[in-house]
Amino acid sequence: MIKIAPSLLAADYKRLGDEVRRMAEAGADYLHFDVMDGSFVPNISFGPDVLRQVSDCGLPVDAHLMIVNPEKYIDTFAAAGARIITVHAEATVHLHRALQQIRAAGCLAGVAMNPATSPECLRYVLGDFDLALVMTVNPGYGGQKLIPACIDKVAEVRGMLDRAGLEAIVEVDGGVNEQTAQKLTAAGADMLVAGSALYGAPDAAAFMRAARG
Ligand code: DX5
Numbered sequence: 001m002i003k004i005a006p007s008l009l010a011a012d013y014k015r016l017g018d019e020v021r022r023m024a025e026a027g028a029d030y031l032h033f034d035v036m037d038g039s040f041v042p043n044i045s046f047g048p049d050v051l052r053q054v055s056d057c058g059l060p061v062d063a064h065l066m067i068v069n070p071e072k073y074i075d076t077f078a079a080a081g082a083r084i085i086t087v088h089a090e091a092t093v094h095l096h097r098a099l100q101q102i103r104a105a106g107c108l109a110g111v112a113m114n115p116a117t118s119p120e121c122l123r124y125v126l127g128d129f130d131l132a133l134v135m136t137v138n139p140g141y142g143g144q145k146l147i148p149a150c151i152d153k154v155a156e157v158r159g160m161l162d163r164a165g166l167e168a169i170v171e172v173d174g175g176v177n178e179q180t181a182q183k184l185t186a187a188g189a190d191m192l193v194a195g196s197a198l199y200g201a202p203d204a205a206a207f208m209r210a211a212r213g
């Protein structure tokens with residue numbers, strides 16, 4: 001089944017715990033936790049202390065590190081309770097080492113790519129990650145429109161994994177709504193991050209059913 005990861009970025013920050021539990025009850029699989037440093041991306045979001053607080057609210061945490069030199073913080077986010085830690089291929093000079101560090105910390109390891117980044121960045125680390133995250137907007141903000149060219153990249157990444165005989169998760173992030181979800185899963189995505197469209201939906205469970213198709 002297609003996994004759904006609500007993005008905490010779109011939640012009501014006055015009631016974070018309730019916002020996570022509401023998504024768990026509606027059938028979400030992971031809590032997507034966007035970490036932004038004001039350097040790799042223009043915006044600043046949450047850090048490890050917030051992750052620790054929300055990690056026992058009913059969903060395993062999928063930490064998306066949009067930060068430079070992510071190696072510095074991998075162990076901190078793992079200790080705070082992350083289940084998946086994803087680093088950007090563009091944000092580290094030593095991607096292979098960072099992925100090993102994530103696995104050594106007991107987490108699933110993810111590689112994220114910005115919209116303009118080629119999926120070739122995965123070629124020499126195939127087998128060293130558990131998840132590939134295809135950004136379908138430029139990272140930094142919720143509520144943006146999906147960039148259509150990124151849908152082809154989802155299919156390319158899925159093809160690379162299939163040809164290598166690997167079963168890593170293909171996650172997509174940015175501009176996911178009930179309509180774009182169909183196109184993304186048809187292209188081979190099996191985990192959908194949804195922020196503004198899901199938190200803004202009148203019925204979160206119905207949104208998830210529709211997005212899963
Ligand atoms: C963007 C973040 C996303 C964001 C998605 O930089 O990585 O996870 O929360 O938000 P929506 O679903 O509103 O595009």
Ligand code: ZN
Pocket residue numbers: 007032033034064173193
């Ligand atoms: Zn994200």
